[in-house]
Structures are given as structure tokens and as C-alpha cells.
Amino acid sequence: MPTRTFFNLPDEKRKKLLEAIYGEFSRVPFGEVSINRIIKAAGIPRGSFYQYFNGKQDMLQYLTSDYRQMLKNKTLLSLKQNGGDLFKVFLEILDFSYAFVTEEKNNTFFRNIFSDIRINTDLFQQQNCDGSLGQLTGELLPYIDMDLLDIRGEEDFGNMLEIILSLTGEAFAKAFLDISSYENSRRQYAAQLELLKRGFRKAKRGEA
Amino acid sequence: MPTRTFFNLPDEKRKKLLEAIYGEFSRVPFGEVSINRIIKAAGIPRGSFYQYFNGKQDMLQYLTSDYRQMLKNKTLLSLKQNGGDLFKVFLEILDFSYAFVTEEKNNTFFRNIFSDIRINTDLFQQQNCDGSLGQLTGELLPYIDMDLLDIRGEEDFGNMLEIILSLTGEAFAKAFLDISSYENSRRQYAAQLELLKRGFRKAKRGEA
């Protein structure tokens, strides 16, 4: 998170800085973002920058906070609309994010973000450090219809979720790296979700 | 791949350089590998290094070529031993890699490699650029028993493979980031493979 000092900045100046940051994040993938260029574009001295932000990661988190909030709301809504069907929700998340990306201003910015697989894992799995499900997931849990899932053991749900998330992370990376083939990536992702649902193993005759 | 010049180097010198490289790759994760430190440790001038390698990625590919070869052999063997059962094979690949990592010399080196999710995707999916399955997979294809898999559409197999690979990439990253909890990560990975096999969706009464 940015410093308090950052939020105390006169609107004018803060806006200019933010625009510089957006510009830089839109220009190159995360790994190549240069604080040097940002401060030059914003016309602020080097020292000031570090009074506002702690580094790249810090900026990223701030820049994506709106999206994360919207994603959460959207997910909640989607869960309710789809009767707690996780699979439909995940596909809608991709669509939602696509719509979000293709909005004027976000065009290259979120493409650069979403096409970075490492960021995606962070983005979705969110401070999942204690081994338990992330905070986000925790809040959504009550709305998920577990009866749709074939859960047998204690950890089945968590494991399913991890699979879906890792798949989703890759799907995002692929879809947004070359957004012109979005339809294709989406179709593939949808197909993969179906595969997850029905299982990979061919049932032998006589099995359930 | 390194230059011809590199292979023409006197054994003494080449060995010293390789040791410096291994040392550096063992010391820090890939992203922090410094060519500066390598040349200092190897006692060669900067210019020479660039006469041998093209950069970090180049070194990585060379350093992992043995592993990749062994992996391929191992996979082939495992496929035959397990009657073409992909799932058993993948679990064995994790075990094989664990054994490989815990060999004396490879200890931190391969840990640093395997715990990098981006490298893993490259490592497994290997020049998968044309959208088709990677070369490696192509050669293994004949040994996979498709009758064990519930393949219905044209693209089902490719999609299954992608799911397994993305899951495997994450499993590697997790397992080797904190190798002390390997047993745990392995168990989880195994459980997830089982989930893939049986499917996530609860069969409604009356369904197949």
C-alpha cells in the first residue's frame, strides 16, 4: 500500500503521478517496469517516489485494488446467479476480466498484468500463505453449492479449488498475452473446465 | 545453447566456468542470477562470457539439458512399466525429480530451478509455440494408453495434458520451494491427480 503521504498529495500531483505509473505499466510487462521512467514522466524527484511507494509490487497492489474489489463483487453476484455452481462462475470471471481489459483505458495495462502468470497466481490465491484458503475464497465459501461437487475427503474441496486456480492462472496468461485470439482461449478454458467436471478416466464397464 | 567456442575451451577452464555457473544458480533463484558474479568467480573477463553464452536463458537450457534427457528416458520407462497410465507416470516424474534434486551436488541448484513456476512451464511444455503438443510429448504419444482416458472430442487429450502440466508446474514450485515439506506436497499432488481422474462433479442419480 502507498504511504499516507501519497494520499495527502494535492490531487493534481497525485493524478499526474498515477498517470505516469499507469503509462509505464501499460507500456511494458511488470518485470520491465522502470521507476526511473515513472518519475521522469511524472516530473517528481527520485526521493519523493520512495516516500509514496515501497517499490513495484506496492504499486501493483494499489493499481489492481479496484479490479480485485470488482472481481470479488462480481464473483459473489455470479455465484448467486448460478446457484453456487463454481464452474459457471469461473468462466464468467474470465469473461468479466476480458470485458474489464477491453475497456478503453485498461487496454494494455491489464493485458500486461494478466498475461504474467506469476502475478495471476498472486492475484487469485492472495496471501494464501498459511496453507488455508485465501481470504477472498473464505468469504465466498458459504455461497458455493457443495452438493454439485463430488467431495469425499476432508481436503477435496481445497484441492479442487487449487486445480481450478492454477488452470485459471494459465488460461489468463494465455488469453491476455494474445488477446486477438481470446475467443479461442476461452473455448479451450471452457472445454477444460468441462473435463475437470466429468473426469479424465474412462469408466470401466461395471463401475459407477 | 553455448557457442562452439565454449566447447573448444580447455577442460580446465571450462570446468571452472561451469562450476562458477552452478554456484551462482545454486546461490540465488534464476531471476537474481548475476553474470557479473559468475565471471568474477570463474576468473574470466566479461567479454569472454558473451563469447560462450547468449545470456541467462542460454545457460539455463544447457545446465538442465542432462536433466531433461533423463526425464525423457525416465518418462518413457515409466510409461512402459505402468502400461501407459499417464497418472502414475506423472507422480513418478515428481518422485524422480525429487530424487534428482536431493542428490548431493544438485541440492540447491535444482531447488532454485524447480521452485520457479515460470521455468517449470518452459521446462515441461518446451517450445510448444506452434500450439501443438511439445516435441517431447510427441515422442511419448505412442506409449500412452488412450483407452484409460475418457476422450470424446478431438482436443480432449491435449486439454487434459495441459491441465496436468499446469498442475504439475505448480506442484513442482510448491514442493521444491520448501523441500522439507515434500511429503506433504506429494500427497497433495497425488490427491489432485485422483480428483482429475474421477471428476469434480457429483453424478446425479440416474446419470451414467
Place this chain on the structure above:
DNA sequence: CCGAGATGTGACACCGTGTCACAATTCGCG
């Protein structure tokens, strides 16, 4: 109007990369 605390500033130390003109060596051949 003064002084303390908040904020602004940019030079500095440090580390990294890839290149290039030039030096040294090796090798084939007359």
C-alpha cells in the same frame, strides 16, 4: 514568528547488462 515535524530533493553508491575496438593467439599453407 519560531521551531518541530512532515515533505521534497537530487547526488551518490552500488549493481547489473551487452558491446566493441583492439590485443593476443592459433593455425593452415606457401
Place this chain on the structure above:
DNA sequence: CGCGAATTGTGACACGGTGTCACATCTCGG
């Protein structure tokens, strides 16, 4: 052997990036 060409070695250089710190400036309550 001797010489020229090809290969290899060398390190200074230009460039770019990061985070910090001593010092300047501003702001605002008392």
C-alpha cells in the same frame, strides 16, 4: 619458417536500473 587470416581473449565503456541519505523547504500550531 613466416605470414596472413581466422579465432579467441580482454576490459573499458555506455547505458540503465535501484534504494538511500543528508540537507533544503514547507507547513502549521502555539
